[in-house]
Each structure stands twice: as structure tokens, then as C-alpha cells.
Amino acid sequence: MAERLAQGPQAVCGDSENSAADFRRILLVPLRTARTEPDSARDATAGGRPRPRAVRLAFVSICATASRALGEPLAGTAATARTWLLIEQPGPWGAKALTSSRLDPGLGRRLEEAARGTGVRLGLIRRPGRTAPTPTRRVFAAHVVPGQGWVHEASIPSDDAERLLALDLKELGAGNATSFLDEAHGVSGTPYTGAPLVCVCANGKRDRCCALLGRPLAAELRAAGTEGVWEVTHLGGHRFSPTLLVLPYGYAYGRA
Incomplete structure (x- = not known):
């Protein structure tokens, strides 16, 4: 059974240097x-x-196997985030996906800089399995502060992701979605009314555990008819793989 790491404005477990230093045994x-x-x-x-x-x-x-064998606790290991900005990007991902995927690396760097200190955490997403590029890409903004959560979605041209730079990430981090919903900012988002988003960490270039354990889980969930399933580039806490994030609730799970 999956163990929940955190609730509300917290993402999946972090990878602090202190935690890594304490984690000695590797199988x-x-x-x-x-x-x-x-x-x-x-x-x-x-x-x-x-x-x-x-x-x-x-x-x-097999860091996930070692972590489970050691009984390493999950509680309190989640990284904090008030808002998630998830950008659809099919195809392969590198270890630092925003700058090492088919997304323009210059755009990825500018988005990372814009998000710094805003409470917004960025991620690339794709559907489970091998999917071909499409003319449009979906973008989700999800605010996960308890009692104030929301998810909005938008579709933008795949070849014009630069318009994301017009978003006010500081306001998004504070829970104000005006720039995401306002047509003047080029995104024209709308409230998301679908099933909760289930984002499974699956970037094997970041950590092989996420590919070996995360991708099969995402595929299984989708095959079972679970709607809203996406693979995501990086949630942190690879040794607790498979990890997943459920939006808009902000629930983070490890050893799912």
C-alpha cells in the first residue's frame, strides 16, 4: 500500500544533502x-x-529497495511547493528535463529563473507510453494550499511555448491565477473539471528507480482506466519510488 508523504502545499520527498549523507547502504x-x-x-x-x-x-x-529494507521513514521528507506548473512535453527527457528535452533549453532556463523564489514548482509531463508530438500541448497550473486548492488548464501551440514567459509566476505561487486565465497573457486557461491529476515520477535519466518502478505504475493505472494519469519529470525522493502526486489535493505518495 502506498504511504503518503505529505498533504497540502508539499510535493514528494526531497533530496537534501543531509539526507543523502545519512543514507549509506546501497544494494x-x-x-x-x-x-x-x-x-x-x-x-x-x-x-x-x-x-x-x-x-x-x-x-x-536499487536505492528504493535499500530504503525499504532499512525502513527509512517517509514522514517529513516532502519538498514544499504552493503551486505546480506542469507543461506537456512528449519524447525523451534528460536528467534536468527543462533544459534537456525537446523543449527549447533557452526557454527552460528562463522559466526556471522566473520560478525561483515564487513558490511555483515546474515539471514536464507526458502521457504513459510512447506518444508522438501534437500541434498543441496542455499546461496545468495547480495551487495546493489546503482549503484554497484549484487546478486550471490551457492548450497552447506546441511551437509557441514562449508565451508561458508572460505568466506571473509570483502571483501564481500566491494563489492568484489571473495571468493564467487572462487571454491578454496568451494562455487563456480555464478551470479544470476532469478527474484528479495523478502525476507519477518516471524520469529514468534523473534516477533509474523512477523508470524501473514509476513507468510501469503509470502504465498500469492508465490501463485500469484511471483518468488524469501523467508521467512527470521530477518529484524528488527517488529512493521512495514509485512516487506520485495527486492534484489539486497536493497529496504526495511514496512506495506506491
Whole structure:
């Protein structure tokens, strides 16, 4: 059963240096070992004995398995956010997705700078599975302060994401969605009336646990008919994978 990390204006668990320093034990699973016997004439000496060869091992760091085995508590590990701004971006994501995906990296950097200190947390989203680019992209703004939550949505041209720079992120962080709803700012959002958004962390370039555990969960939820399911680039707390965020409630879950 999933464990809830936080409620209200908090996202999924953080990755503070102190927490990382306390997290010492990592489980390593060998995937491949080198053979010691010769497999060709080139591998053997004249006497037929194996020539010494470097042994290369490939490992997967199963941090989520280690965290669960250690009984590491989830409580109080969520990162804070008052408002989420989620931008649809199909295709592959890099470790720092806003500047290493098919979204223009210059735009990604400017959005990151604009969001700094505003209480707005940015993320890229995509539907589970492999999806092709579309002429429009969906954008969600979700305010998660308890008792004041809301979600608005908009569709903008995929080739004109620059209009997002016109948003007043400071006001969005404070719970004022005027710039998201006002046509003058180029977004023309409307209140979202669909099922709650279920955002599953699935960026394997950021941490392999999110791909190995998060993507199957997102696919399973969608196959089960759960509406509003999206993969998201980064929620934090990879060792608690699979992690997910439910909007507009701001509920964050780990070990889902």
C-alpha cells in the first residue's frame, strides 16, 4: 500500500544533502560478469591457459529497495511547493528535463529563473507510453494550499511555448491565477473539471528507480482506466519510488 508523504502545499520527498549523507547502504545487483575461460585463440596463451582479462561488472543501484529494507521513514521528507506548473512535453527527457528535452533549453532556463523564489514548482509531463508530438500541448497550473486548492488548464501551440514567459509566476505561487486565465497573457486557461491529476515520477535519466518502478505504475493505472494519469519529470525522493502526486489535493505518495 502506498504511504503518503505529505498533504497540502508539499510535493514528494526531497533530496537534501543531509539526507543523502545519512543514507549509506546501497544494494548492488550484478548484471553481467566476464568469462574466465578463453573464447578464441586470441584469448589464450600459447599454453592454452586463459589470458588474464579485466573483469567488468555492470551494477544497478536499487536505492528504493535499500530504503525499504532499512525502513527509512517517509514522514517529513516532502519538498514544499504552493503551486505546480506542469507543461506537456512528449519524447525523451534528460536528467534536468527543462533544459534537456525537446523543449527549447533557452526557454527552460528562463522559466526556471522566473520560478525561483515564487513558490511555483515546474515539471514536464507526458502521457504513459510512447506518444508522438501534437500541434498543441496542455499546461496545468495547480495551487495546493489546503482549503484554497484549484487546478486550471490551457492548450497552447506546441511551437509557441514562449508565451508561458508572460505568466506571473509570483502571483501564481500566491494563489492568484489571473495571468493564467487572462487571454491578454496568451494562455487563456480555464478551470479544470476532469478527474484528479495523478502525476507519477518516471524520469529514468534523473534516477533509474523512477523508470524501473514509476513507468510501469503509470502504465498500469492508465490501463485500469484511471483518468488524469501523467508521467512527470521530477518529484524528488527517488529512493521512495514509485512516487506520485495527486492534484489539486497536493497529496504526495511514496512506495506506491
